[in-house]
Amino acid sequence: xxxxxxxxxxxxxxxxxxxxxxxxxxxxxxxxxxxxxxxxxxxxxxxxxxxxxxxxxxxxxxxxxxxxxxxxxxxxxxxxxxxxxxxxxxxxxxxxxxxxxxxxxxxxxxxxxxxxxxxxxxxxxxxxxxxxxxxxxxxxxxxxxxxxxxxxxxxxxxxxxxxxxxxxxxxxxxxxxxxxxxxxxxxxxxxxxxxxxxxxxxxxxxxxxxxxxxxxxxxxxxxxxxxxxxxxxxxxxxxxxxxxxxxxxxxxxxxxxxxxxxxxxxxxxxxxxxxxxxxxxxxxxxxxxxxxxxxxxxxxxxxxxxxxxxxxxxxxxxxxxxxxxxxxxxxxxxxxxxxxxxxxxxxxxxxxxxxxxxxxxxxxxxxxxxxxxxxxxxxxxxxxxxxxxxxxxxxxxxxxxxxxxxxxxxxxxxxxxxxxxxxxxxxxxxxxxxxxxxxxxxxxxxxxxxxxxxxxxxxxxxxxxxxxxxxxxxxxxxxxxxxxxxxxxxxxxxxxxxxxxxxxxxxxxxxxxxxxxxxxxxxxxxxxxxxxxxxxxxxxxxxxxxxxxxxxxxxxxxxxxxxxxxxxxxxxxxxxxxxxxxxxxxxxxxxxxxxxxxxxxxxxxxxxxxxxxxxxxxxxxxxxxxxxxxxxxxxxxxxxxxxxxxxxxxxxxxxxxxxxxxxxxxxxxxxxxxxxxxxxxxxxxxxxxxxxxxxxxxxxxxxxxxxxxxxxxxxxxxxxxxxxxxxxxxxxxxxxxxxxxxxxxxxxxx
Amino acid sequence: xxxxxxxxxxxxxxxxxxxxxxxxxxxxxxxxxxxxxxxxxxxxxxxxxxxxxxxxxxxxxxxxxxxxxxxxxxxxxxxxxxxxxxxxxxxxxxxxxxxxxxxxxxxxxxxxxxxxxxxxxxxxxxxxxxxxxxxxxxxxxxxxxxxx
Numbered sequence: 001x002x003x004x005x006x007x008x009x010x011x012x013x014x015x016x017x018x019x020x021x022x023x024x025x026x027x028x029x030x031x032x033x034x035x036x037x038x039x040x041x042x043x044x045x046x047x048x049x050x051x052x053x054x055x056x057x058x059x060x061x062x063x064x065x066x067x068x069x070x071x072x073x074x075x076x077x078x079x080x081x082x083x084x085x086x087x088x089x090x091x092x093x094x095x096x097x098x099x100x101x102x103x104x105x106x107x108x109x110x111x112x113x114x115x116x117x118x119x120x121x122x123x124x125x126x127x128x129x130x131x132x133x134x135x136x137x138x139x140x141x142x143x144x145x146x147x148x149x150x151x152x153x154x155x156x157x158x159x160x161x162x163x164x165x166x167x168x169x170x171x172x173x174x175x176x177x178x179x180x181x182x183x184x185x186x187x188x189x190x191x192x193x194x195x196x197x198x199x200x201x202x203x204x205x206x207x208x209x210x211x212x213x214x215x216x217x218x219x220x221x222x223x224x225x226x227x228x229x230x231x232x233x234x235x236x237x238x239x240x241x242x243x244x245x246x247x248x249x250x251x252x253x254x255x256x257x258x259x260x261x262x263x264x265x266x267x268x269x270x271x272x273x274x275x276x277x278x279x280x281x282x283x284x285x286x287x288x289x290x291x292x293x294x295x296x297x298x299x300x301x302x303x304x305x306x307x308x309x310x311x312x313x314x315x316x317x318x319x320x321x322x323x324x325x326x327x328x329x330x331x332x333x334x335x336x337x338x339x340x341x342x343x344x345x346x347x348x349x350x351x352x353x354x355x356x357x358x359x360x361x362x363x364x365x366x367x368x369x370x371x372x373x374x375x376x377x378x379x380x381x382x383x384x385x386x387x388x389x390x391x392x393x394x395x396x397x398x399x400x401x402x403x404x405x406x407x408x409x410x411x412x413x414x415x416x417x418x419x420x421x422x423x424x425x426x427x428x429x430x431x432x433x434x435x436x437x438x439x440x441x442x443x444x445x446x447x448x449x450x451x452x453x454x455x456x457x458x459x460x461x462x463x464x465x466x467x468x469x470x471x472x473x474x475x476x477x478x479x480x481x482x483x484x485x486x487x488x489x490x491x492x493x494x495x496x497x498x499x500x501x502x503x504x505x506x507x508x509x510x511x512x513x514x515x516x517x518x519x520x521x522x523x524x525x526x527x528x529x530x531x532x533x534x535x536x537x538x539x540x541x542x543x544x545x546x547x548x549x550x551x552x553x554x555x556x557x558x559x560x561x562x563x564x565x566x567x568x569x570x571x572x573x574x575x576x577x578x579x580x581x582x583x584x585x586x587x588x589x590x591x592x593x594x595x596x597x598x599x600x601x602x603x604x605x606x607x608x609x610x611x612x613x614x615x616x617x618x619x620x621x622x623x624x625x626x627x628x629x630x631x632x633x634x635x636x637x638x639x640x641x642x643x644x645x646x647x648x649x650x651x652x653x654x655x656x657x658x659x660x661x662x663x664x665x666x667x668x669x670x671x672x673x674x675x676x677x678x679x680x681x682x683x684x685x686x687x688x689x690x691x692x693x694x695x696x697x698x699x700x701x702x703x704x705x706x707x708x709x710x711x712x713x714x715x716x717x718x719x720x721x722x723x724x725x726x727x728x729x730x731x732x733x734x735x736x737x738x739x740x741x742x743x744x745x746x747x748x749x750x
Numbered sequence: 751x752x753x754x755x756x757x758x759x760x761x762x763x764x765x766x767x768x769x770x771x772x773x774x775x776x777x778x779x780x781x782x783x784x785x786x787x788x789x790x791x792x793x794x795x796x797x798x799x800x801x802x803x804x805x806x807x808x809x810x811x812x813x814x815x816x817x818x819x820x821x822x823x824x825x826x827x828x829x830x831x832x833x834x835x836x837x838x839x840x841x842x843x844x845x846x847x848x849x850x851x852x853x854x855x856x857x858x859x860x861x862x863x864x865x866x867x868x869x870x871x872x873x874x875x876x877x878x879x880x881x882x883x884x885x886x887x888x889x890x891x892x893x894x895x896x897x898x
Contacts, residue, residue, distance in 0.1 A: 545857055
């Protein structure tokens with residue numbers, strides 16, 4: 001008990017001395033040591049109460065000239081915090097209750113003083129508790145007041161809402177002003193009514209504990225009374241408000257700030273990503289920021305240039321006056337613009353259009369310079385290329401050996417004409433330019449050329465192989481006329497290329513005449529050969545015919561000499577016939593007059609025909625004539641008569657030069673250079689050919705078998721080889737003298 | 751089996767040879783020295799077979815053949831070209847122009863009657879192209895043609 005430690009002061013109102021002593025002793029005996037001031041009258045009581053050093057009042061109920069109840073009333077009025085215990089003789093229960101109602105702390109009967117200690121202790125304890133509570137209450141009230149002021153006068157909108165119902169419980173003036181709702185309107189709403197979108201916790205879920213709850217913050221969108229939406233940064237924490245769990249919220253409108261931030265972000269991104277190199281310096285020229293384009297064009301990294309002066313890019317190609325002019329201009333606060341040559345990190349030079357703008361602060365002082373560069377190397381190159389390209393095409397146009405007309409597709413007027421065309425047609429430039437094509441008098445058929453122009457406009461291309469144009473002198477000039485239309489920038493032009501084909505036509509005509517001539521010559525040659533053949537055969541008909549009739553003994557019997565001599569005539573006549581035939585055939589082949597008709601052939605069929613024709617001849621000599629061929633047809637593409645003749649020639653030879661044994665035509669296929677060739681071999685068991693004779697074999701008029709009866713013309717193999725070439729084939733041979741020969745025709749299969 | 755055969759030929763030697771051969775083999779020959787005469791004889795004699803040279807003065811063999819074939823009274827008489835035109839393609843050309851057969855000069859006296867036999871049989875004589883069958887098709891090739 002703090003009061004006891006500091007010494008307990010008791011004011012005792014008692015008129016009976018004995019009672020007073022008894023009570024003192026009782027308190028002492030019950031462990032309560034106190035400084036007891038005894039008073040008997042109202043005056044003494046008031047006086048002691050006023051000096052302040054009283055912790056507890058003990059009072060008799062009835063006193064002469066004063067009363068316990070009156071003392072209680074005085075004590076209540078002046079020191080309401082002091083415990084007041086009645087210690088008296090027997091009083092009625094009603095009176096006891098009355099005293100307690102009037103504010104007495106307790107009531108102890110004089111004949112039950114053993115309760116007194118307990119009563120005093122309890123009263124003191126309660127008083128102390130009351131005092132403590134009173135101090136605390138005072139602090140709370142003060143805090144609330146301060147808080148109220150802060151709340152009401154906070155320039156930022158602030159409100160309190162019920163955590164359970166979400167209803168607004170209080171709003172401040174700023175909220176009313178900012179959101180446009182009156183206080184009554186606010187208090188009739190819940191926070192949902194002003195939420196446009198739910199708040200997003202700005203701290204991402206992290207929370208900070210406060211004494212009275214949890215502080216939260218975030219950004220949400222609120223709707224004002226006028227319907228506009230604002231971004232509000234919210235800080236809130238839980239409180240108890242009028243006995244309700246509530247949340248006090250501080251809302252800051254950050255709409256403008258967000259907008260500004262976004263604008264800054266965009267501006268920054270735009271500058272950063274600009275294709276033009278941008279450099280920002282302070283007023284002394286030290287670089288404080290560059291964008292990506294700067295680092296790309298100069299080759300320097302941001303770290304390398306920050307804090308440096310842009311003169312590190314100086315190429316030395318521009319004189320002092322150039323830079324002096326720049327500084328003079330920008331230090332005067334003016335914009336400087338010029339083409340500057342800068343040296344990149346790698347030593348190469350950049351031609352740049354540079355604009356430097358001074359930036360002033362609000363006081364008008366130049367604080368920064370911003371330099372924006374445009375790389376013009378590319379532009380310069382492109383312009384240069386364009387110029388030289390134009391020049392090239394212009395020269396091409398001027399020096400072309402074709403006439404060229406440029407026509408505006410919309411106005412249909414001639415825009416340009418090259419010198420060659422003017423010369424070709426005899427019109428001057430003035431006569432062309434500004435006119436429509438048919439106004440010049442080039443075309444005989446104006447209506448047709450208008451139609452053609454319409455077609456050109458539609459199709460974009462038109463071509464005449466042979467168009468007659470009229471020259472100024474009225475001569476007709478045949479030209480090849482090709483027009484196409486294309487876009488030049490925005491406008492569509494038509495280019496007409498006009499080629500004088502007079503010479504070409506003349507040449508073509510000459511060629512045609514020559515061809516006819518050649519054709520005629522060929523025909524004449526053919527006719528000559530045919531007539532030759534006819535005229536040579538006609539007398540032979542009588543010679544061979546009548547020799548035949550004589551040898552057939554149709555006119556009558558012959559003696560041996562007659563028969564022998566007539567046989568010689570017959571053989572010689574036949575030999576002459578063979579010679580005539582072979583010569584004429586050769587003449588035809590060599591002059592390219594053999595008509596070749598390619599057709600699909602089956603080799604076996606042609607071989608059978610040859611065998612059928614020649615077998616009687618072979619058998620007459622006692623030779624076997626055989627065919628050996630695969631069952632499935634071997635197909636080639638060739639002229640049937642040529643193939644037949646080659647095989648007949650080869651077989652004829654084989655029969656001629658074989659005295660005993662056989663002649664065989666054998667068919668197979670073989671692979672050669674990725675081609676499948678038909679191989680037709682004529683194999684004999686004849687006399688064969690000496691090595692030294694083999695080289696001469698395919699030459700004209702060579703017959704190697706000097707020891708043999710002179711039967712051939714010596715043209716057969718030579719002709720066969722020529723014929724083989726005509727059907728894309730070739731002839732090979734193998735021979736062993738005395739054993740036989742193999743002649744092989746190779747032809748590609750179909 | 752004697753047949754009436756008209757020979758139209760302007761070469762005297764060739765004409766004599768054919769007349770001699772036909773007579774020797776027991777046939778009855780008629781002769782004409784040019785195309786005009788040939789047609790007249792054909793009309794008057796109605797032969798079983800006509801052998802016609804191709805290179806004739808005035809009217810050539812082609813024309814003679816054309817006229818014979820366009821005459822309903824004569825069109826069924828086989829006409830065989832007997833010619834010294836014996837180069838590649840001549841046989842086909844003449845068969846295409848209407849000749850029923852083709853024989854090249856010089857003729858082989860030993861074979862000629864066999865070659866004409868098909869045209870002398872009444873059963874087969876209207877079948878064109880039959881005379882060529884006596885020799886193989888390849889016989890028309892450059893060397894084959896002259897074997898006839």
